[in-house]
Amino acid sequence: MPELPEVETIRQTLRQLVIGKEMESVDIKWPKIIQKPDDMEEFKQLLVGQTIEEIRRKGKFLLFDLTDLVLVSHLRMEGKYGVFQKGEEIAEHTHITFHFVDGTELRYRDVRKFGTMHLFEKGAELDEKPLIQLAMDPLEEHFSFTLFAQKIQKSERVIKNILLDQTVIAGLGNIYVDETLFLAGIHPLRKGNSLTLSEIETIYQSAVLTLQEAIKQGGTTIRSYVNSQGQIGMFQQQLHVYGQTDKACRKCHDKIVKMKVNGRGTHFCPTCQQL
């Protein structure tokens, strides 16, 4: 489900609901979500008494800064957070519940159970999986365009695949890669090593614009995404290519085409994005 704009919206909505809250206990219904530590009892024990001080985001990861620890959470396809009063009805597919001392609780729901959580000592989170290989995300202030361009220009892979690679640029998923390439006017099958510096610059700027606008709209809801307050996103109304198969291109009125690239559905305008 969520790509950078959805995760950022979740971060912003969740912050207001849980900052300053102290955990009393944790319930785990689907242990495989907990990747670190290995022992789920240890995960629970470590969290007791920890207070949520801040929530950060890196790419599609949420980082909960706690008193002494950092909880790194990836929502994969369907992960969601919500805050409830103790005793409120528990929605289906609720797998993890963080009980706070004030009687509220943070619940993690995930229909497909693909999400992951890793718990680290403060400061260690960037030196190990899953964050160690993660590239910078394009909304970071010190994003290195030079490094980004180098990685693209020495690659034989097609640009669609490169942009989905979180070790090259973090935060883009299937929706925003297709939208970024449309805005940039670049065909998804262009090889990395065929792109000029100027084209890569255009791609980077298109990504930033697309992501910033999507965040303004609270993300994209295709079928199930909601933020931490249960609200859907609005950016789906502004999609130019993703999910627009056979519709008229909003720029040139040619038909949007869908094809498979590396197993992923890929949408583009054959007129605006030529090889």
Added chain:
DNA sequence: ACGACTGTTGTGGT
């Protein structure tokens, strides 16, 4: 009714 497809990522084989 059933296979194909889905906003993600990791692994193992070639």
Added chain:
DNA sequence: AACCACAACAGTCG
């Protein structure tokens, strides 16, 4: 290095 098939799951759509 990089692609493919497949895996983890559950729901929806044609």
